[in-house]
Amino acid sequence: MPVITYRDALNQALREEMQRDDRVFIMGEEVGVYQGAYKVSKGLLQEFGEMRVVDTPITELGFAGVGVGAAMVGLRPIIEFMTWNFALLALDQVVNSAAKMLYMSGGQYNIPIVFRGPNGAALQLSAQHSQAWESWLAHIPGLKVVAPGTPYDAKGLLKSAVRDDNPVVVLEGEMLYNTKGEVPEDEYLIPIGKASVKREGEHCSIITFGKMVLVALQAADQLAKEGIMVDVVDLMSLRPIDTETIVASIHKTNRAVVLEEGWELSGIGAQIVDIIQREAFDDLDAPVLRVHQADTPMPYAKNLEKAAKPDAQKMIAAVKKVMYLA
């Protein structure tokens, strides 16, 4: 099976979906002539032309709204945010227009649109460029939210997002674009709303998503050397959340740590803990712990940034704590 980057997996998904459906177009800053700020849209302008690969002014609110308007009358836009950090300016369109249109029109206008781009922190980009938006977006009824952590998942979920007749948010990762993984040549789709177990183990569950999947797998490798086998549940979809897979994992391990890139208060992890206490209370042998970003804006200095971010060491400590080994 070919091994390709996360970036190329997304690029394949875009190309394939644009080839199969003329209504699909991509719009955003630097997606065309520049070939994508992170090269995700590389080559698309040459293949599909400037009506379908549209460079915009730097105007997130404006072009997100252009996408919604186009979707109302039959097109299927893919709106690229150079990063989700800039998409805060567009949230009125994502939330008030895209997510609510079907409901407030009494079912008349669905919005088949994808909003995608890298989410969360990269390296030393400091406070305004390092924010994880998933809990904001997953909060909104009417949106679907996916956060793939591997090239295989990125391609399969993006293709499903483009075909979905609802607005779908795709949270990618700057630090993920260069990561590699196996991606089959034959076409496949990954259903939105399904989690996947990325590693099997019986001692403790790690429940996570997005780029934290890699952190969880690192921690799992090291823990395995100490004889601790963890189950790594990759949620992949944050709205809807696959409760069944979470509960099945807890049933097996009786312990859990929830790992996320964002902040603690009202984070995705809080929702997962709520699901666990409601659906798997009797399975638990220890309180569920959470690993997340420090409750501060992201600092610039290397040492402070490292201290602020969740990492494998913090995960290992948390797993040992729920196993009463530390």
Add this chain to the structure above:
Amino acid sequence: MAKKKPDLAPSSSSNDAQLRRDLLRQMLLIRRFEERCAEAYALGKIGGFCHLYIGQEAVGVGAISVLRPDDYVIGSYREHGQALARGMSPRAVMAELFGRADGCSKGKGGSMHLFDRNLNFLGGHGIVGGHIPLATGVGFAIKYRGGDQVCLCFFGEAAVNGGAFHEALNMAALWKLPVVYLIENNRYGMGTALERASAINDIAERACSYDMPNEVVDGQDVIAVREAMQRAVQRARSEHIPTLLEVRTYRFMGHSMSDAVSGTYRTKEELEEYMKRDPITVLRTDMTKRGEWTDDDMTALDEEVKAVVEDAWNFADASPEPALESLYEDVYVDTTSDAPVGAEIAS
């Protein structure tokens, strides 16, 4: 063309008379509809926010009268009049305002979110300026498909101070999209006068930033609105050039039903001065002068539209509340577009 003007004149003038009658009827229907809305609001049959169109009828009626059925209309939260002018059923609109199952949006949207897919009426939007980029997107889609439709976008003058307006107009001019952006300048953004909110008072001039054609229009004269709109639609349809129309009007009611008609931010005297140019009176006077309209005609028309509104009220009142099961309906559509779509772009 073979025929000369003298031959055409009689039939043309009779067509014009018919047009004026139609426009008058639409304006009067909206007026009577909105008056009953105020009554229903006072009775608690309509809840939430309710923004009436009284005083501004010539704007929506004149502008929409120029459009084709396959064109698109999108508006803000003061859209009852535009919805009716576009041909939406007074029954479905009133039922929506009453929060009933037979409302155009199944009772889910209310006063600020009237939609009708069959008429390309794209809503009713509640965030000031938020729908202006949507209109640009509709224009983009028209151009994408190679169509010759036009999107007409209504918004108030207060929206021109926000970012969405500028971002949307810049892209429309940059990409040459067939959109008519129509400012309903009723002089007040809620209670803040234009002069207290905008650094320039002739807001049509804002179009100059985007090298966009623009025009100031008398919004109390439905014929003037029509004519300006015809010029704008022509540019949009045949040349894909967007236009900014500043249509100067005045609302005779408060900002919403919870707002006094005059008092803190505008005087009774000012209101009375503007009410002298009631758009219905302006057209009626013109028609009377032309000898094509009598007081009896007016009485008959008034009775007719009042009956239509009464019927709408009775329909809405009799319509059931939405079923409780509908609470969770229409949050998502349960469909995907899995079938390959070929070279033909579906509309």
